[in-house]
Amino acid sequence: MxxxxxxxxxxxxxxxxxxxxxxxxxxxxxxxxxxxxxxxxxxxxxxxxxxxxxxxxxxxxxxxxxxxxxxxxxxxxxxxxxxxxxxQWSILSNVTASLIIFFSFPYRVGDWVKVVDKDDEVLGQIIEISTFHVIIQRLSSDVVTYPNSLILQKAVIRFANKEAAQAMSQFNEKLKTDDS
The missing domain is CATH 1.10.287 (Helix Hairpins)
Structure with missing residues (x-):
């Protein structure tokens, strides 16, 4: 005892x-x-x-x-x-991914990033990293809510500033080809 x-x-x-x-x-x-x-x-x-x-x-x-x-x-x-x-498996995986992002995600709020995705260009500035998703504001001012579990599975390119991000935008390349 x-x-x-x-x-x-x-x-x-x-x-x-x-x-x-x-x-x-x-x-x-x-x-x-x-x-x-x-x-x-x-x-x-x-x-x-x-x-x-x-x-x-x-x-x-x-x-x-x-x-x-x-x-x-x-x-x-x-x-x-x-x-x-x-x-609700995706909710659990996003919460777990949130903990991983907190300790080892190399990007911060304010960084200009491009999530390499074949279906859509997700290029913009990270404005918030929350429990379930990363919120990215595109160059066109649209806001994209990207799930934490998916952002860990995709390649993410970080840019030094907004101008560097604009230079890598595929929409700028489309505009250049349309102008010629």
Whole structure:
């Protein structure tokens, strides 16, 4: 009993310390990459939720909840969540892609980019990176909402400025051929 109390106290202390470390690390990384404060808060909350779930799992193990009881509980939860998310698989993949974009996407809000897509030219300035999509304002002032999961699957070209992006626009090339 004393061992369980001691381990529980250690887990609580470790949880509080790691939670603060995680929050400050994400805030520091977000500021270093000049990421919007709302996205920093979102990613921090998502990772904190995962940390809390791990903490609850460890506390239950320390307090003597058996593996069989965990197996029944988690298989039930995963079955319900799996059925619920099967119809919404793209939402789950976009949320996951949002976390990947936060930590390793080489582009920021304000960058001029071209998403290499054979069907349509998506060339413009990134005006927002949200939970589910990247919003790009085209040269023609149209706004394109591009899903996070798709932008990770496509090649993206970054331009130094608006003029460089305009020079690479296929619409400019069409205009040049129409003029001649």
């Amino acid at each position: 004393v061992l369980q109390i001691g381990l529980t106290v250690l887990l609580i202390i470790g949880y509080v310390i790691f939670s603060r470390f995680l929050k400050s690390s994400i805030a520091l990384l977000g500021q270093k990459k000049s990421i919007n404060e709302v996205r920093i808060t979102y990613v921090s909350k998502m990772l904190h939720l995962g940390l809390t779930a791990l903490f609850v799992l460890l506390i239950c193990l320390v307090l003597g909840v058996g593996y069989g009881q965990f197996a029944i509980f988690f298989s039930s939860v995963f079955a319900v969540v799996g059925v619920a998310l099967f119809a």
